[in-house]
Amino acid sequence: MKIAILLVVAYLLFLLFFRLGIWLMELYPYKPPFAEFKVSDVSQPQSFVDSVSSSKGSSHSVLLLKITGELDDSAEVSYGFYAFEKRKGVKTSKFIMNTTAKLSKGKINIDERHDYYSSDTIHVFFTPKGSKKGWLKIETSIR
DSSP: OHHHHHHHHHHHHHHHHHHHHHHHHHHHHHOOOOEEESSSSSOOOOOEEEEESSOTOOOOOEEEEEEEESSSSSSEEEEEEEEEEEEEEEEEEEEEEEEEEEEEEEEEEEEEEEEEOSSSSSSEEESSOOOSEEEOOOOOOOO
């Protein structure tokens, strides 16, 4: 009889702590860190390096990319990374461009996820393709 009561009490405590955990997760949702870059002069090419948003040394599977702003003409945002190879005892690096987002005239609101299984650092490039006025905010997060 004592064992049954202990099992019921243990089960009720488990349910209580489980519900408390869910409530706390809803109260304080996890927001992954983002690196934020601002392009104030959209008539000039610019480059940025995100080396802060990833968990260092862990394996990655996704890159979150958010681009917001407004442009008077088209532009592109590209990203890539350096891959290191070791051949015949010599370590060399090679830049690999992953994806390019083509931006049109007007308001920009892009929120994308891309597979990313590489390094802790991502290189982001803004290239105007006729844009002269406007602004952009580029956010990246390596997860």
